[in-house]
Amino acid sequence: MIFTLPAKSEDALWVVVNADSGIESLTHNELVDIFMGRYRTFPDGRSVTVYENASDQQVREAFYRSLVNRNLAQVNAYWARLQFSGRVRQPEEIRNLESLSERIGSTPSAISFVRSSDVTDKMKVVHRFDL
Secondary structure (H helix, E strand, O other): OOOOOOOOOOOEEEEEEEOOOOOOOOOHHHHHHHHOOOOOEOOOOOEOEEEEEOOOHHHHHHHHHHHHOOOHHHHHHHHHHHHHHOOOOOOEEEOOHHHHHHHHHHOOOEEEEEEHHHOOOOEEEEEEEEO
16 A cells, blocks of 8 residues: 655655754664664664654654654554563654654753754754655
8 A cells, every 4th residue: 555645746755853952963774774763873873753644644654764764663662562572662652743842942852853844943844745
């Protein structure tokens, strides 16, 4: 099944960090390692806090399709296996965009993903996935 967001010329998913973070950009592979729980730090060694944007299932689906070419059921199964092993904890799900923006703005180590139209001044864009 192919799943996409409605097409708009400005539609993109942006990976964002705290606006005051020293992180300027992240590669696709670095993002896979961070969002799939392989690394608990940014490439420079600083701690990372992953917040899952759970405000819109279409956004989540599109993000994981772009990131690892998996649907949400596959991603959830992946996390269930990791949690069962006790090796890592799944990122905290934030179900409200305002709360997500506040968390990113108040957590220097924060990282998440949002639609381009949802970026706020509390966020710095470090990667873009075109849709």
